[in-house]
Amino acid sequence: MKKITILFILCAALCSCRANTEDSSVSDRLRNMRSASVIPVDADTENIPQDNGYSPVNYDIQKGIWLSYIDLAPMLNTDDASVFRERFETVCENISGVGFNTVYIHVRPFGDALYSSELYPASAYVPQTDGEILFDPLEIMCDTAHEYGLSVHGWINPLRCQTADELEHTDRKYLTAQWFSQDSEIIRQVDGDTHLWLNPAYSEVRELIAGGAAEIAENYPVDGIHYDDYFYPTTETSFDSQCYAAMSQGESLENFRTENISSMCRQIYSEVKNIDSRIQVGISPQGNIENNYVYMYADVKEWCSSTGYADCIIPQIYFGYNNAVQPFSQVLKDWAELAEDGNVKLIAGLGAYKIGEEDEFSSDTGIIASQISDAAADGFSGSAVYSYGTLFPEDDSERISNERECIRAAFGLADGGKHDRKM
Numbered sequence: 001m002k003k004i005t006i007l008f009i010l011c012a013a014l015c016s017c018r019a020n021t022e023d024s025s026v027s028d029r030l031r032n033m034r035s036a037s038v039i040p041v042d043a044d045t046e047n048i049p050q051d052n053g054y055s056p057v058n059y060d061i062q063k064g065i066w067l068s069y070i071d072l073a074p075m076l077n078t079d080d081a082s083v084f085r086e087r088f089e090t091v092c093e094n095i096s097g098v099g100f101n102t103v104y105i106h107v108r109p110f111g112d113a114l115y116s117s118e119l120y121p122a123s124a125y126v127p128q129t130d131g132e133i134l135f136d137p138l139e140i141m142c143d144t145a146h147e148y149g150l151s152v153h154g155w156i157n158p159l160r161c162q163t164a165d166e167l168e169h170t171d172r173k174y175l176t177a178q179w180f181s182q183d184s185e186i187i188r189q190v191d192g193d194t195h196l197w198l199n200p201a202y203s204e205v206r207e208l209i210a211g212g213a214a215e216i217a218e219n220y221p222v223d224g225i226h227y228d229d230y231f232y233p234t235t236e237t238s239f240d241s242q243c244y245a246a247m248s249q250g251e252s253l254e255n256f257r258t259e260n261i262s263s264m265c266r267q268i269y270s271e272v273k274n275i276d277s278r279i280q281v282g283i284s285p286q287g288n289i290e291n292n293y294v295y296m297y298a299d300v301k302e303w304c305s306s307t308g309y310a311d312c313i314i315p316q317i318y319f320g321y322n323n324a325v326q327p328f329s330q331v332l333k334d335w336a337e338l339a340e341d342g343n344v345k346l347i348a349g350l351g352a353y354k355i356g357e358e359d360e361f362s363s364d365t366g367i368i369a370s371q372i373s374d375a376a377a378d379g380f381s382g383s384a385v386y387s388y389g390t391l392f393p394e395d396d397s398e399r400i401s402n403e404r405e406c407i408r409a410a411f412g413l414a415d416g417g418k419h420d421r422k423m
Contacts, residue, residue: 064102064384081135099411111161153224210267224280257297287317304339318351320360348375369406
């Protein structure tokens with residue numbers, strides 16, 4: 001009962017601006033979106049390119065949802081761009097109807113591209129002929145999502161690559177395929193994983209990743225660049241023993257790896273901002289703060305308290321209230337304390353995917369909505385839910401339908417209301 005009470009008391013804190021009139025024009029609605037957006041605090045406002053007809057939009061209170069390559073794969077199973085557009089329009093209708101205003105779209109899951117790229121090979125999920133994509137999914141997704149008032153963040157996994165078999169058959173014009181063919185330590189196999197991984201100790205790797213982020217920012221009307229915790233894939237010393245011996249200058253392996261990841265983050269941020277300072281850069285580390293240091297070599301305290309790494313941090317706080325090791329409420333407070341001296345916004349990443357996997361998430365209808373409200377109460381600038389496929393499954397259930405309705409309430413939508421009508 002306490003959670004339900006908090007849910008409805010705090011829902012107003014999560015409500016962002018909506019279009020003023022039902023019949024307003026596209027330009028009016030875009031102006032309304034921009035008036036509800038926030039420019040990154042440390043952005044250089046002089047560093048804005050010539051107007052290309054679109055200004056990035058990011059909301060003061062972010063209500064995000066992750067749309068993974070797993071969600072996109074069945075939508076992309078067509079040679080017809082209009083069919084894909086129609087399928088993606090359904091996605092936008094679904095998520096805007098629940099109240100989400102931001103979507104993280106998986107555009108580079110395996111060192112491949114769900115868009116037209118000079119730096120990365122086309123993803124196997126994108127319809128293509130002789131290596132040429134038949135249509136550009138990201139172009140369609142940006143256009144469609146913006147029609148629904150959704151902010152679009154291109155989501156990349158920075159270091160994970162294709163499998164050995166895929167790289168063997170990838171055009172050698174791409175650096176990942178070249179490095180693989182040279183049996184270089186730049187790209188490595190990890191025990192228990194069929195995918196290869198880039199080694200961030202090498203400057204050319206960091207340049208490729210940052211350049212790829214800038215390529216998206218330059219060529220598409222994205223509102224943000226987003227990447228998650230696919231940093232070092234292992235703690236094994238064999239992963240980078242050669243370059244560590246050659247480059248470390250006596251520092252510990254932990255410090256060496258941590259600086260490599262931080263250097264990569266700084267470079268991504270810098271190159272994206274050089275394209276357009278209004279584009280938001282977000283990082284989604286693990287929710288367990290200690291694990292970021294021990295396993296990922298991710299200096300989240302530095303990222304939260306200093307400029308030049310990210311505009312927002314979205315920790316994956318995928319824990320229940322009764323978690324014995326990382327109880328949700330305490331983890332929220334730990335992250336809030338970590339970021340209290342910086343200008344970086346905190347967005348709470350929430351694990352809806354655990355519905356059906358963990359008892360607390362399955363039995364406690366409204367748990368995600370309660371967590372949305374609790375994050376707002378602790379000063380977070382919004383929440384993001386993983387993932388689309390969980391909240392909008394092919395085989396819908398009463399349990400999931402009820403969770404969606406609770407999320408709508410947490411986002412400030414009355415029964416029967418809509419967040420944003422289509423433009």
